[in-house]
Amino acid sequence: MPPLTRRNLLRSAGVFALAGAATTVGTLPAQAAVRAPLAPTGFLHGVASGDPMGDSVLLWTRVTPVPGATPGSGAGADVTVKWEVAEDSGFLRVAARGSVKTGPGRDHTVKVIAGGLRAGTSYWYRFSLAGATSVTGRTRTAPAAGAPVDRLRLGVVSCANLQAGYFTAYRHLADRGDLDVVLHLGDYLYEYAPGEYQARDVVVRPHDPAVEMTTLSHYRRRHAQYKTDLDLQALHAAVPFVVTWDDHEFANDAWSGGAENHTEGAEGTWAARRAASQQAYAEWMPVRFEPGGHIYRRFAFGSLASISMLDLRSYRSQQASSIVDPAIGSPARTLTGEAQMDWLLDGFSRADTQWKLVGNPVMIAPVRFPSTLSSQEIGAVEQLLGTTTIDGVPYNVDQWDGYTADRSRVISHLRDNAISDAVFLTGDIHSAWACDVPADPLTYPTNGASVATELVCTSVTSDNLDDILRTPPRTASVAVEEAFKAANPHVKYLDFDSHGFSVLEVTPGALRMDWYVLSDRTNPASTSTLSTSWQVTAGSRAVSRVGGGAL
Known part of the structure; x- marks a missing residue:
């Protein structure tokens, strides 16, 4: 049998009958996305x-x-x-x-x-x-360098699959009118053909072109299709974005020399596919990046906060195939690449801002899989998190868990230099997490202090655990969440089911994230509701729940 991978799991369902492809266009202000023909010319x-x-x-x-x-x-x-x-x-x-x-x-x-x-x-x-x-x-x-800033408010999003639903999360953010920046943490679009990855096997809006994107023309057309969504257009027109890519801007589980969702030869060379995807990204995204440069970069907002945006695909070693392989912890294996790692650590040490925020495409907090999960639950979580069962043990080889030497360098640097107010803002795994980042997860919390915190946003539309299990939201997933928190005491909050967006507020006294969930990602008029709020008080290096109203 083929190995258990996200690609094989997705394709095993087959290809479904699809409605004819359609695009959307409209004028601002924000409104629910509707299907309409494109005008022939202009700024479409x-x-x-x-x-x-x-x-x-x-x-x-x-x-x-x-x-x-x-x-x-x-x-x-x-x-x-x-x-x-x-x-x-x-x-x-x-x-x-x-x-x-x-x-x-x-x-x-x-x-x-x-x-x-x-x-x-x-x-x-x-x-x-x-x-x-x-x-x-x-x-x-942005505020001038070193200027006092009382408040910074950001929208935080990731994982927006057009086939799986409508981008109403973007509309709700656009309608707020109080955001300084939108932080997009990756998977802005998806590479799959129609019928390969959608909402519980229902293609809500089929991808164009109707093939997996592998060429420059494919990537350009897919970017263009996403940019015809009215809700995405509204948010782009309302607030400046700060973006980075994850894997689906290229192909699933991409690394420096290939990807799980790339077949060398049949789909061309990886070098050509990566070049095509990066060229289209540089053309179609509002980002200070051109092919041949690097997308990791840093922004300062007065003396209050800096945001370091990471690239965790271009320089990484191939994902591990065995947790008993000593190479998994070898310093020769890297997630960031040497130059980016030096830049990241130097940014922590030399920061002229109080809060050191990191736009982090994949999760850095360690995650141990509970031994109490059923085989069905393990398979569903593997599909959700993009993990692999190797040597009989589920393992997050695509996250920082699979690159332990690099993570140790970051944690040691934060601990040894007594750096405070470092917060990792993460996407990728279609779920909401609020975590401490422990210096030593085996002794946390008794003797293992937290060196930083991590806040993970949900997906905008991409499938979650309840979607994979085919169960109603907040039913079967709840027991799985509790098992994960019991096995990982540094994980304080976890929601495997919800779709939506987050709002992050940064002040000198605290950083706070609100998670908003959609009532129905497949409904273009979906409402949103505040789900929970967590904060990091200045100097604490720890997350705590916040009560009261929404931001």
């Missing part, structure tokens, strides 16, 4: 901003200059797009303007750094070409 994929700094912000759009210049087609001539940034929505006080050339070489996407702006200031922006004008977006620069 919305506007976005990202990577805010004290004096600049990146602006993004995509223009369709003629009807045939569709994403991934390579058609259409070069054109020059104008852009402008203003201090008011009527563009009476223009702060910056310019023009930029784009064409089929970058799929008619536009990225520009708008500089010379004032720190900690809201701006409006738009694009124009030949009489067509984009919707107006709103963005905000």
Whole structure:
């Protein structure tokens, strides 16, 4: 039999009859996503901003200059797009303007750094070409370096599979009007073909193209399809994003030399596929990244907080195949790569901010599997977390658990340098966690102090444990959660079932995350409800529950 992998589990269900592919388009403000035909030309994929700094912000759009210049087609001539940034929505006080050339070489996407702006200031922006004008977006620069900041509020999201549901989580975030930044921790889109990964085997919205994406044209078309979602467009237009990638922007369980969901030869070379995915990502995402550079980077928000965004796919060694293999803890094996590790540790030591936040695509807190789980529960958790049973033991080889030497370097650095207020913000595993990060999990909490904390957000739409078990939410999963917490006392909160988003508030006194859950990811009008709130008080290195109302 083939090995038990996420790809085999997904494909074992077969390919289902699909409705015809459709896309969405609309105008702001935020509204529930509806299906409608695309207009032939113009700014069909919305506007976005990202990577805010004290004096600049990146602006993004995509223009369709003629009807045939569709994403991934390579058609259409070069054109020059104008852009402008203003201090008011009527563009009476223009702060910056310019023009930029784009064409089929970058799929008619536009990225520009708008500089010379004032720190900690809201701006409006738009694009124009030949009489067509984009919707107006709103963005905000970061506070000046070292400036006192009373509060920073972020939306936190990951794992948004278009086939599995509607992006109503994005709509709820866009409607808030109080966010400084949206932090997207990876799996912004998924590589699978229709019928391979969806909501309890029901394809809510089929992927375009109708194949697993492996070529540059595929990746461009898939990015374009996601950018036609009205709720995603609304959030991009309302708040600047800070993003990093995880594996599904490339292929499942990607590493530096391949991926679990890549067949060398039949799907081309891994080098070509990775290059194609990175080029499309650079073109279609509001991020200060171009192929040949690196996506790990750091942002400061005054003296209050810094955010270090990690890349845990490009440099990692292949996932371990055996927990008894001494290589699993070998310093020769790496998750981050040497240069990124040095950069991360140096950022902790030299930080000029109180809170050291880390955009962490995969979980760093250790997770031991309970011995009390049934075979069905073990299989479901393996599928959810992307883990593997090796030598008879379930193990998180795709997370920091599979790269223990790198994790030890981080933990030792935090402990030995008495660094406080380090918080890992994590996605990937379609579940909500609030954890201490212990110096030694075997002696925690008696003699093993916590060196940091970790807060994990749910998926926007991707399958959770109840979906995999085919049970109602908050039924069969509850006993599994309790077993995990009993086996891992540093895990204080765990929800394996919910879909939604998180809101993170940072103040000098405490950092707090609220988890919001959707009533139904397959309903474009889904409501959201506050599920729980956890905080890290300044200097505590520990999570604690918060009562009271929502942020």
